[in-house]
Amino acid sequence: MPVPILKQGHYLVASIQDALSDGEVLELQENLLKQIGDFRARGIIVDVTAMDVIDSFASRSLRTVALTTRLRGAEMVIVGIQPDVASAMVQFGLLMDDINTALNLEEGLEFLDRWTAERADADGG
Amino acid sequence: MQAPRTEGDDSCLPELVSHLRDNRTGLREEWAQRITDAHLLSAMSEEEIFSEVTSVFDKYVDTLETGSVESLQEYAEDLSERIIPRGVETHEVLGIVLLLRDVLARSLFQKYQEDFELLNRVLDAYEPAANRIAVIVGVSFVQERERVIGQQQATIRELSTPVLQVRERLLALPIIGELDSQRAAQLTDQLLNAVRSNRARVVVIDITGVPSIDKNVANHLVQTVRACRLMGAAVLVTGLSSDIARTLVTLGVDLSMMDTVGDLQGGIEEAEHLLGYEVRKAQAASPEDKR
Numbered sequence: 378m379p380v381p382i383l384k385q386g387h388y389l390v391a392s393i394q395d396a397l398s399d400g401e402v403l404e405l406q407e408n409l410l411k412q413i414g415d416f417r418a419r420g421i422i423v424d425v426t427a428m429d430v431i432d433s434f435a436s437r438s439l440r441t442v443a444l445t446t447r448l449r450g451a452e453m454v455i456v457g458i459q460p461d462v463a464s465a466m467v468q469f470g471l472l473m474d475d476i477n478t479a480l481n482l483e484e485g486l487e488f489l490d491r492w493t494a495e496r497a498d499a500d501g502g
Numbered sequence: 503m504q505a506p507r508t509e510g511d512d513s514c515l516p517e518l519v520s521h522l523r524d525n526r527t528g529l530r531e532e533w534a535q536r537i538t539d540a541h542l543l544s545a546m547s548e549e550e551i552f553s554e555v556t557s558v559f560d561k562y563v564d565t566l567e568t569g570s571v572e573s574l575q576e577y578a579e580d581l582s583e584r585i586i587p588r589g590v591e592t593h594e595v596l597g598i599v600l601l602l603r604d605v606l607a608r609s610l611f612q613k614y615q616e617d618f619e620l621l622n623r624v625l626d627a628y629e630p631a632a633n634r635i636a637v638i639v640g641v642s643f644v645q646e647r648e649r650v651i652g653q654q655q656a657t658i659r660e661l662s663t664p665v666l667q668v669r670e671r672l673l674a675l676p677i678i679g680e681l682d683s684q685r686a687a688q689l690t691d692q693l694l695n696a697v698r699s700n701r702a703r704v705v706v707i708d709i710t711g712v713p714s715i716d717k718n719v720a721n722h723l724v725q726t727v728r729a730c731r732l733m734g735a736a737v738l739v740t741g742l743s744s745d746i747a748r749t750l751v752t753l754g755v756d757l758s759m760m761d762t763v764g765d766l767q768g769g770i771e772e773a774e775h776l777l778g779y780e781v782r783k784a785q786a787a788s789p790e791d792k793r
Contacts, residue, residue, distance in 0.1 A: 458734075467726075484703075
């Protein structure tokens with residue numbers, strides 16, 4: 378089953394419900410990048426709360442989406458990384474220092490709100 | 503040689519046991535005397551030593567007689583549990599058991615000195631049993647000690663890493679004492695879970711109480727910071743002493759991704775700023791009201 382991508386205001390929310398195969402990761406990546414353009418989204422939230430493992434392929438793909446999103450003038454935030462997953466990722470050296478993360482969906486939305494407000498300020502000035 | 507030995511075992515043990523029972527008082531006293539002379543069990547009073555000596559002696563003879571080690575083992579564990587908190591050392595326990603073995607062996611020599619053949623047979627029966635008893639007592643003491651040490655280590659680990667909530671969404675983690683890999687891993691674990699349950703957005707890690715830091719510990723800290731970031735919490739590290747700061751620079755640990763603030767107070771203030779808190783003195787607002 379492909380990961381559902383929900384439109385929520387100016388943002389897209391992709392909520393991953395299960396462990397993903399590499400193919401599904403690529404599919405998600407493609408769909409997200411396509412829909413940014415289609416909906417003129419300002420932000421993407423990828424919710425990984427349900428993922429027990431984030432391997433190097435998944436983290437690299439997510440990172441690619443985030444960097445591509447940025448190039449298209451939007452911002453991405455990954456939410457819901459669990460404590461064990463976070464420890465494991467750090468130990469395996471899967472670095473996401475340049476990627477936004479937030480605790481949960483609510484925080485992620487708040488982050489994007491702040492980000493768009495700041496950008497609007499910058500544009501206005 | 504093997505066959506006569508086993509024969510000796512069977513025929514001599516009852517005689518041996520009854521000899522030890524008959525001379526119980528004398529042997530016990532001699533043993534207690536030798537313990538005191540050797541300055542063993544200095545943590546206990548003479549009366550205590552004598553009462554323990556009596557029960558150990560009886561268990562010892564019982565074990566020789568029945569060959570069953572269960573009750574002795576139970577007693578040894580119980581004894582270890584009682585004497586370890588009083589600071590009795592391993593060498594003392596082993597010394598005492600070996601003294602008893604010597605005392606009893608001497609008394610056997612004395613009794614059977616006329617008949618060398620018989621003495622030999624009695625010793626054949628006595629020595630393996632006595633050695634087994636010594637091993638049982640020594641091993642249960644060491645095991646008990648290891649159990650106590652393990653328990654204490656667990657307690658220390660629990661105590662040493664409290665994660666404190668300072669304000670809504672702000673956690674403080676004061677680290678006291680040396681960090682090793684195990685502790686660092688446990689600490690990261692505890693912190694990440696606290697970040698989730700307190701929905702923390704900023705974490706202040708204070709290492710004022712860490713006496714020294716090496717490459718491994720520094721890398722652990724970096725990992726902790728990264729893991730917290732992944733969960734959406736910013737981390738401020740405070741309390742790096744000048745020595746530690748110099749060590750880190752000399753070691754070439756890459757700390758560019760760590761935000762550091764001089765002391766805990768500064769860290770908390772910075773964190774409050776990040777969270778949008780504004781802290782003011784209550785008095786500062788009041789002069790207007792007074793007018």
